[in-house]
Amino acid sequence: MMYDVCIVGAGLWGSSAARHASLPGRKVCLIGPSEPQEKDRPGRDIFASHYDAGRNVRKYHGYHHTRGSLTTKTFQSLLQLEATTGVKLNTKAGFMVFGKDIRSIMVPSAKTECLLLTAEGVCERYPFLDTSRYGDTAMLFPVDAGHANPRMIVRAQQKAAALQGCDIIDDVVESVGESGDHTHGEPLMRVVMEKGRPLLAKKVLLCTGAFTQLKNLLPSPTKLDLEIQGAFTVKLEVGEGDLEKFRTMPTMASHGDPEWDCYILPPIKYPDGKHYMKIGPMNDDERRLITLEDVKGWFLSQPDPKLVKNYKDILLAVVKGFNPVSVKTDMCVCSSTPTGLPYCDMVSPRLGLAVGGNGCGAMLSDEVGRMAAEMIAGGENWNRDIPREMLKAQFITSPSNL
Numbered sequence: 001m002m003y004d005v006c007i008v009g010a011g012l013w014g015s016s017a018a019r020h021a022s023l024p025g026r027k028v029c030l031i032g033p034s035e036p037q038e039k040d041r042p043g044r045d046i047f048a049s050h051y052d053a054g055r056n057v058r059k060y061h062g063y064h065h066t067r068g069s070l071t072t073k074t075f076q077s078l079l080q081l082e083a084t085t086g087v088k089l090n091t092k093a094g095f096m097v098f099g100k101d102i103r104s105i106m107v108p109s110a111k112t113e114c115l116l117l118t119a120e121g122v123c124e125r126y127p128f129l130d131t132s133r134y135g136d137t138a139m140l141f142p143v144d145a146g147h148a149n150p151r152m153i154v155r156a157q158q159k160a161a162a163l164q165g166c167d168i169i170d171d172v173v174e175s176v177g178e179s180g181d182h183t184h185g186e187p188l189m190r191v192v193m194e195k196g197r198p199l200l201a202k203k204v205l206l207c208t209g210a211f212t213q214l215k216n217l218l219p220s221p222t223k224l225d226l227e228i229q230g231a232f233t234v235k236l237e238v239g240e241g242d243l244e245k246f247r248t249m250p251t252m253a254s255h256g257d258p259e260w261d262c263y264i265l266p267p268i269k270y271p272d273g274k275h276y277m278k279i280g281p282m283n284d285d286e287r288r289l290i291t292l293e294d295v296k297g298w299f300l301s302q303p304d305p306k307l308v309k310n311y312k313d314i315l316l317a318v319v320k321g322f323n324p325v326s327v328k329t330d331m332c333v334c335s336s337t338p339t340g341l342p343y344c345d346m347v348s349p350r351l352g353l354a355v356g357g358n359g360c361g362a363m364l365s366d367e368v369g370r371m372a373a374e375m376i377a378g379g380e381n382w383n384r385d386i387p388r389e390m391l392k393a394q395f396i397t398s399p400s401n402l
């Protein structure tokens with residue numbers, strides 16, 4: 001089979017890219033492994049950063065102008081995607097960031113959209129919240145913010161892509177390289193998979209997130225400046241009787257305490273039918289991972305029980321009157337770039353990439369996927385208002401050294 005565009009990585013960004021790339025007259029495929037069941041995890045080495053039921057999403061990023069431009073476009077597109085696919089994506093719970101002198105970190109566009117609250121004001125509005133241990137201010141975005149289910153975003157993007165003719169292939173790609181074959185004088189790339197037969201494509205786009213350098217997807221010895229951080233979440237089960245009490249709870253993040261900065265999501269229903277509040281660190285409690293074995297080991301491990309207790313205690317200090325029914329943890333990974341922005345760039349004339357979520361890739365996902373899809377198809381204005389320089393991939397060993 002020969003494709004015009006082969007997208008590797010069926011996660012948040014790749015699935016969006018597949019939807020945007022699948023235009024009439026263009027043959028597109030999206031390759032990536034589906035989420036493993038619990039019993040199959042030990043046999044897997046490629047996982048994903050979106051295996052969860054809740055991700056903070058919002059129209060205004062708040063403290064980063066360029067990310068804000070991407071979040072605003074993504075937020076609008078997810079609303080449209082929800083309408084066209086009928087898959088429910090967003091819960092409009094609002095978003096609140098709290099800490100010391102929060103106003104000073106906000107970009108001007110965000111300031112006009114939010115309410116400035118004192119810690120006391122937070123308590124008046126949400127009697128079950130106490131944010132005072134982090135500082136005396138908070139910014140609340142009551143509308144156009146909340147949480148979305150990343151699995152559902154992936155499902156909706158793939159549903160729309162498939163309806164537009166995209167082939168979706170459940171497999172892991174082992175290697176990508178020049179094939180030596182041509183079509184109408186145009187060179188072709190060869191994509192080798194774990195299970196399926198190799199395929200040929202005019203262009204290949206890597207949307208492989210934290211896993212980009214763990215198989216042979218980039219031309220050797222290219223090395224991207226892309227770190228992998230092992231992250232974890234602590235989920236506290238909310239009893240049925242408590243759900244009404246926390247009904248108005250927004251998604252939240254603290255700012256200004258390097259030791260204990262965290263994000264908190266309100267009660268969300270998980271596939272086991274139970275509701276959990278989730279907390280995760282936004283600091284150095286994330287472990288740096290390098291090899292495929294490191295990453296696999298991380299996904300199959302458990303977080304340090306001391307850290308689990310600490311984050312449980314933080315959540316219970318912020319959310320008052322909450323008696324969790326049970327505690328669960330999840331392991332995950334994030335990829336980060338030195339620019340704090342995604343890389344959306346061509347590595348060679350036929351190989352492009354869109355990677356580097358920096359812990360906020362869900363809320364950027366549709367727009368990064370759109371940019372990458374237009375870039376790989378040779379579009380001129382794919383970057384719109386964001387200078388390409390800002391999205392350029394940075395390398396430790398660059399492809400030009402080959």
Ligand SMILES: Cc1cc2nc3c(=O)[nH]c(=O)nc-3n(C[C@H](O)[C@H](O)[C@H](O)COP(=O)(O)OP(=O)(O)OC[C@H]3O[C@@H](n4cnc5c(N)ncnc54)[C@H](O)[C@@H]3O)c2cc1C
Nearest residue numbers: 009011012013048049056173209211332357360361362363
């Ligand atoms: C605990 C945690 C909490 C987070 N919270 C938020 C949040 O609240 N808001 C937010 O915006 N973001 C959040 N993020 C970040 C967000 O989930 C990621 O930035 C996002 O998933 C990145 O999307 P992606 O498509 O680049 O990567 P992924 O979603 O990981 O997708 C990459 C895909 O590529 C596939 N793949 C990799 N290698 C191969 C290969 N060789 N062959 C085939 N397929 C391959 C993987 O299986 C995966 O499906 C969080 C991340 C974590 C870990």
